[in-house]
Amino acid sequence: xxxxxxxxxxxxxxxxxxxxxxxxxxxxxxxxxxxxxxxxxxxxxxxxxxxxxxxxxxxxxxxxxxxxxxxxxxxxxxxxxxxxxxxxxxxxxxxxxxxxxxxxxxxxxxxxxxxxxxxxxxxxxxxxxxxxxxxxxxxxxxxxxxxxxxxxxxxxxxxxxxxxxxxxxxxxxxxxxxxxxxxxxxxxxx
Numbered sequence: 001x002x003x004x005x006x007x008x009x010x011x012x013x014x015x016x017x018x019x020x021x022x023x024x025x026x027x028x029x030x031x032x033x034x035x036x037x038x039x040x041x042x043x044x045x046x047x048x049x050x051x052x053x054x055x056x057x058x059x060x061x062x063x064x065x066x067x068x069x070x071x072x073x074x075x076x077x078x079x080x081x082x083x084x085x086x087x088x089x090x091x092x093x094x095x096x097x098x099x100x101x102x103x104x105x106x107x108x109x110x111x112x113x114x115x116x117x118x119x120x121x122x123x124x125x126x127x128x129x130x131x132x133x134x135x136x137x138x139x140x141x142x143x144x145x146x147x148x149x150x151x152x153x154x155x156x157x158x159x160x161x162x163x164x165x166x167x168x169x170x171x172x173x174x175x176x177x178x179x180x181x182x183x184x185x186x187x188x189x190x
Contacts, residue, residue, distance in 0.1 A: 025135060032133060032146070032161065032190070042163075045184040048082030061085040067126040067152075074130045075147065077179045084162065084184065089122040089149070092187055126150040132175075133161075141169045143178060146190065159190040 025033065050062040057070045059079040064086035068075045078084050094117055101107060110116045126149070133144040142165050150157045163186035166178050173181075 029133070029135060033135065035161070035188070035190070036136070036144070039188070040186065042185050045083075045088060045187065047183070048085040048087070050087075052080065052082055054080050061087065064123045065125075067124075069128055072128065072130060074132075074145070074175065074179065075127050077176050078130075078164075079127070081180055081182075083164065083179070083182070084127075084147075084187075086122040086125065088184075088187075089125075089160075090117055090120050093120040093122070093189070096189065122151070124152045126152065140171050140173070141166055142185075143182075144186075160187060161190050162187045 048061055051060075053060040054076075058065055058067045060066075061082070066079055066086060068079060070076070097110075097120065098107065110119070113119070128148050128150065130145055130147040133146060136142075136144045142163060144161065144163045147160050147162070148157055149160055162184060164179060164182040165185045166173070166182035168181050169178050
């Protein structure tokens with residue numbers, strides 16, 4: 001009887017040792033998961049069609065400039081491929097304002113301005129702290145990221161979520177090759 005009791009107790013106590021451990025998400029990551037569950041709408045964004053000039057730690061998109069950390073290969077590749085660029089962010093922010101603002105006076109005021117996009121103009125920004133949201137790894141053809149955007153003029157930082165899709169990707173495709181063959185399918189301000 002003691003022998004059976006000892007074996008039973010050993011199995012019971014060791015069950016935690018062999019149990020599959022899943023990483024618990026932080027509250028911010030849980031909010032991101034919730035956001036993608038409730039607010040996700042896939043869209044295809046165009047790559048930048050103008051002139052892209054890359055120098056040291058900056059990339060120019062026509063007359064707009066984006067700075068980044070030279071050691072950040074993900075951001076560097078995304079910028080050089082023209083997937084994310086200031087004109088896209090300007091248009092995105094303006095459209096988000098128009099879609100979400102219920103104040104008709106603000107909308108009318110915006111339409112009366114000579115250049116309504118000027119209020120949302122994105123230029124001289126720094127992109128940093130890009131990280132892949134690995135807890136979404138259900139499809140190797142889709143990768144989701146978060147990135148910090150610091151506006152140098154306003155000294156403010158925003159977090160953007162974005163999704164890249166590469167239909168030709170395989171499980172063995174490198175991150176750089178994945179980005180080079182991908183298209184932007186989702187973007188949002190967190």
